[in-house]
Amino acid sequence: MTLRMAWRNLWRNSRRTMVILTAVAVGVFSMIFIGALMAGVGEQMIRTSIATLVGSLQIHQHGYRDDPVVENTMEDPSEPQAALASVRMPDARWSRRVRVSAVAGNARHSAGVSLVGIEPEREAAVSFIGGAVTEGRGLSPGDPYGILVGRALVGTFETRVGRKLVLMSQAADGEMASRAFTIAGVFRAELEATEKQFVFVSLAAAQEMLGLGEGVSEIAVLLPDGADPDPVARALAAALPERYEILTWRELLPMLTAYIEMNDTFTAIWYLVVFIAMGFGIINTLLMAVFERMREFGLMRALGMTPGGIVREVLVESGLLLAIGMAAGNALAVAAVAAIGENGIDLSAFAAGVEYAGMPRVIYPALSFAGALEANLTVWVLGLIVSLYPALKAARITPVSAMARV
Amino acid sequence: MHLRMAWRNVWRNRRRSLLTMAAIAFACALLVFMLSFQFGAYEAMINTAVKVHTGYFQVQAPGYQEKREVRRVVENPAAVVRCLDTIPDVTAHTFRANAFSLASSEDRTYGISVTGIDPAREPGVSTIQTLVREGMFLEPGDGPAALVGALLARNLRVGVGDDVTLLGQGRDGSIAATVVTVKGTFSSGQDDFDRSALYIPLDYFQELYAMRGAVHEVVGVTPSIWAVPAVERRLAMDLERLSREKKTQPLAVLDWKALMPGLAQGIYLDLVSGLIFYLMLIIVVAFSIMNTFLMAIFERTREFGVLMAMGTTTGRLTRLLLTESMMMTLMGMAAGMLLGSAVTLYFEAVGIDFGSAADILRQYGISGRMHPVLTAPSLLIGPLLVCFITFWAALWPALRVRRLNPVEAMTHV
Amino acid sequence: MDMVICRDVVKTYQQGRISVPALRGISLSIEKGEFAALAGPSGSGKTTILNLMGGLDAPDAGEIIVDGRHFDRMSAAGLAELRLHRIGFVFQAYNLIPVLSALENVEYVMLLQGVPARDRRERARAVLDEVGLSGMYDRRPPELSGGQQQRVAVARAIAAEPSIVLADEPTANLDSKNGISLLEIMKEMNEKKEVTFIFSTHDERVMEYARRLVMIRDGRVADDVRK
Ligand SMILES: Nc1ncnc2c1ncn2[C@@H]1O[C@H](COP(=O)(O)OP(=O)(O)OP(=O)(O)O)[C@@H](O)[C@H]1O
Ligand SMILES: [Mg+2]
Secondary structure, three states: OHHHHHHHHHHHHHHHHHHHHHHHHHHHHHHHHHHHHHHHHHHHHHHHHHHHHHOOEEEEEOOOOOOOOHHHOEOOOHHHHHHHHHOOOOOOEEEEEEEEEEEEEOOOOEEEEEEEEEOHHHHOOOOHHHHOEEEEOOOOOOOOOEEEEEHHHHHHHOOOOOOEEEEEEEOOOOOEEEEEEEEEEEEOOOOHHHHHHEEEEEHHHHHHHHOOOOOEOEEEEEOOOOOOHHHHHHHHHHHOOOOEEEEEHHHHOHHHHHHHHHHHHHHHHHHHHHHHHHHHHHHHHHHHHHHHOHHHHHHHHHOOOOHHHHHHHHHHHHHHHHHHHHHHHHHHHHHHHHHHHOOOEEOHHHHHHHHHHOOOOEEOOOOOHHHHHHHHHHHHHHHHHHHHHHHHHHHOOOHHHHHHOO | OHHHHHHHHHOOOHHHHHHHHHHHHHHHHHHHHHHHHHHHHHHHHHHHHHHHHHOOEEEEOOOHHHHOOOOOOEOOHHHHHHHHHOOOOOOEEEEEEEEEEEEEOOOOEEEEEEEEEOOOOHHHHOOHHHHEEEEOOOOOOOOOEEEEEHHHHHHHOOOOOOEEEEEEEOOOOOEEEEEEEEEEEEOOOOHHHHOOEEEEEHHHHHHHOOOOOOEOEEEEEOOOHHHHHHHHHHHHHHHHHHHHHHOOOOOEEEEHHHHOHHHHHHHHHHHHHHHHHHHHHHHHHHHHHHHHHHHHHHHOHHHHHHHHHOOOOHHHHHHHHHHHHHHHHHHHHHHHHHHHHHHHHHHHHHOEOOHHHHHHHHHOOOOOOEOOOOOHHHHHHHHHHHHHHHHHHHHHHHHHHHHOOHHHHHHOO | OEEEEEEEEEEEEEEOOEEEEEEEEEEEEEEOOOEEEEEOOOOOOHHHHHHHHOOOOOOOEEEEEEOOEEHHHOOHHHHHHHHHHHEEEEOOOOOOOOOOOHHHHHHHHHHHHOOOHHHHHHHHHHHHHHOOOOOOOOOOHHHOOHHHHHHHHHHHHHHOOOOEEEEEOOOOOOOHHHHHHHHHHHHHHHHHHOOEEEEEEOOHHHHHHOOEEEEEEOOEEEEEEEO
C-alpha cells in the first residue's frame, strides 16, 4: 500500500521525476563505469607486471631482493623444488631463472640490460615471454647461444634476427664474463621499457656463462588468476629453511600496490563527489514534491497519521526514486562496459604518455560486483540520509499550518 | 526592470535557489581545486623534468635523440652559443656529452650513462647541484672526479672518496677507460635516474671519449616553458643559416616536449581523462539544475499567461527565464570560485601529504608534499565549463514557454 | 465607429473525445467608448468570447475585428503587439506579477511599449493616484488587499493607453463594497479617457452599472439591451 502510493506520487509530476531519475542514472552510471575503468587499468597493470617475470610469488635466497647479484643466487635449487612439490598448489606453474644485470653490445651500440636465463618450456606457462616472440624462433631447452631480444632494443641496436649480440656480466667468481649470442627471436611486450630491459637466454647458457653450476637466482610461481598468493607463500615459508625468502607480487611490486591503493581511494572519492553533485538535486526535487503536497500531509495528519508515518512515506518515495535511477544507471554501465569490453579503449594515440605512466595501451573496463555494490550502496544510503531533511520538513506540518497555506 | 524582475524571481523560492546555487558552487569549487591540483602537479613534473634532466630545449646533432650514439655530435658548440647569445629569452645554457659505459667498483659492475657536464655552467641550467646528498658537486678544474646517483653508489657499494672504473667507447671507436673518484652522490627521488646516472667534468669527458672538442647537447633555459616555441623557431632559423654557410646538415632544436615525449603526452592524457570525469560530474549537476528551472517555470505558468496577455512575447519570456538561471549560475559560480580559491590557496601554502602514494609521485618528479597552484586558467576553465553546460540545461525549460498559449497558461493551476 | 466586431464566432473545445461547444455563433459589435457588460450563467461562454476578443485564442469559425484589425490575418507576434498597444486586460484574480511592486506592475506594460523610464514612472504614479492608490506604490501584491490588487490591475490596463480594456469578472473575488468601488473607478476611466470597457459578470448589481448589457446563454447572444 505504502509502496503503491509512493509509486503513484512519483508519477504525479512525471517530467520532474524523469529529470531527477536521469540525474541519478547518469551519476550511478559514471560511478560504476569509471570505477570499472579504474579497476580495469589496475587489473591489467597487475596482470602485465605478473606476466613480466614477477609471477604470483617468488622464492629467493635471502638478500637477493636488496642486492640482486650473482653472489646471492641459490646454489642448489633442489630444496625449494622439493618444497614446491610438497606444498599443495592446484594449477600452479613454476619456473627457475637466472637474472643478472648485464651489458649488451654489438659493434656500434651498447646498453645495460637484465639478462634472464630461462627454462623455455616451463617459462612459457609462467610469464609473457612464451607467447611474445613475433620474429624468428623461441629458445630451445638448453639453447647454448640463442638469445631473445625485445623489438625496441633491436631497433636502437640496428640489428636483426641472426646477428650477434655480446653479453657481459659479472660471473660468480667476480670476474667479467662475456659470451656472444645469436639473436634467435624478437619479442614484443606491453611496455617498450620491457622490450628494452630484458634479454632472454636459456638457463643452461646463463649458468655456464656465469659459472653458476646448478645455481638459480629465483623461482617464480604463477597461481591461477585470482588466487590469493598469501597462503601459498606461508606454506612455502614453513616448508623451507630461513635461508630462503618468499615474496608475493604485492611485496615485489610495492609501487604497483601503492598505485592500486591510490586508485581505490580515488574511486571512493569519486563516488562521494558524484553523490554530492546528485544530492543537491535529490534534496531539491524532494523538497519541491513535499511543499506541493503540504495540504495533503496536513490532511494525513488530521486523519491520524503520526509524524513518523509521514517521514516513512517520504523516505519510501525517495528510496523508490533512487532505486529506479540506480537500476537505470546500472543497466547503462553494464551496457557500456559490454559494448567497450570487446575492443577496449585504445590509447595508442597517447602511446608515449601511456608508456610514461606505465599504463596499458588498451584499457578494458573490469566490472566487479563489489565495486558496483559499493557505488549503489553509497547512492542509496546517502540518498536516504539526505532525504531525511525534506521528510522531516513534511513531518513538521500540523493540520492547521497546512490549511493556512494556500 | 527585467533584471530587477529576474533578480526577485530568483529569491522567490529561497531554499530552492540556494540549493541550486550550492550545487553549482560545489561543482565550480571542486573543478577549481582539481584543475589547480592537476596544473600544480604538471608544473612540478615539468619543472623537475626540465630542471633535472633536459633543460627547456636542446640543440643536438640530427638523430641523436633517437639513437644516442657517441659519434652524433655537435661539432662546433661555440657557434651554437653565438646564436644563443643573440636571443634575449635564452637565460642560460651549457654543454653536455653522454656515453654509455660500464661502471665497476671493486666487486660490482653496471652498465650506466656517463654524462660530462660543465661544472661552472651546469648550476645555471639544472638543479643537480642542489640534489647532492653526500660530498660535493663538481668544480671547474676537477679531473677524474664523479658525481654519482645515490642508488648507483649503493649498488656499486661505493661512497665519497672511493674509486669507480669506467669503461666505454670513444667517439672514434677507441676504448675509453679510466678510474674516477667519487666526489659526491646525488638523489633526485626518481629511482631510474638515481640508479643509472654518473657525472664527470666535461673537459675530462671530452678527453676520455676522444670528443675533439665536440659535445652532444647544448642545453638552454628560457624564463618559462611558454617562451620556448619562439626561441625554438628563431634558433632553428639561425642554425639553418649556419648550416648553409658551412654546407652541413642543420642541427636539430628540440623542446622539452620532444626531449620527453612521454611526459608531454602523459600530461595530455591525464588532462583529457580529467576533463571526461569533470564533464560527467557537470552533467549530473546540470540535470539537478534543469529540474529546478523546470519546476520554477511550471509553477509560474499562470503568471506567464498574464504576462503574455499583456503583450509580452514568448521570446521576451525566454530571455527573462534565461536571465534568472544565469543569475543563479553566476552567483553559484562566484561562490564556487571563491570557495575553490580559498581551499586551493590554503593547500597551495600548506601542501597535501600523499602518505604512501608519495613514493609513486616521486617517480614522476613530484617530491614531498604536493602543492596545487591557483592560476587564471585553473580558476576559470572549470566555472566556464559549468556555466556553458548550465546554460544549455536552462535553455530547454526556458524554450518550453514558447509552446505556451496564454489561455491555457491562465487556466493552469 | 465600431471598436469590436464579432461575426458568427464559433468556438468548440475538445475535451478528450467530447467536443464542448463554448460559442455557437456570436455576432456582436461594440462601439468606441462603450461601457458594456457581458452577463450570463456560469459556462455560458463569457470568458471564451473575451479571450477571443483579446486575441489570446483563435475562433474555429467566424471573424473578429478589433480596432479595424482582422485577427485571422495576424500572426502570434502581431497579436502580441496589438495586445501591447491596443488592449488592456483585467482578470478575475492573480493579475499581478508577484515579484513587482504596484508601481512596477503598472510600469511594466509601458516598459514593453518602450516608454522612457522617467515618463513611465510619472504616468504610473498618476494612474495609481487616479485609482486611489497613492502611497501604495512600493507595496508588492501579497501586501495588498484583493480590492487594491484589482485596482492595480485596472491601473495597469489603462496606463498603456489602450483603446479597449477587457475585464473578465473583475469583481468576482471582491465583496460588494469593493466591487462597486472598482466599477466606479472603471466607469470614471471610461468617461475620462474614452477607453472602451467590456467586462463580464454574473453579479446583478454590477450589471446595473453597465450602459449596455449583452446577455449570453449557451454560447449565443440571448439579449442585448442599451440603457
Ligand atoms: N480549455 C477548455 N477546455 C474545454 N472546455 C472548456 C475550456 N474552457 C472553457 N470550456 C467550456 O466552454 C464553455 C464556456 O466556458 P467559459 O469559461 O467561457 O464560461 P463562462 O461564461 O466564463 O463561465 P463562468 O461564469 O463560470 O466563468 C464551458 O462549458 C466550459 O466548460
Ligand atoms: Mg468565466
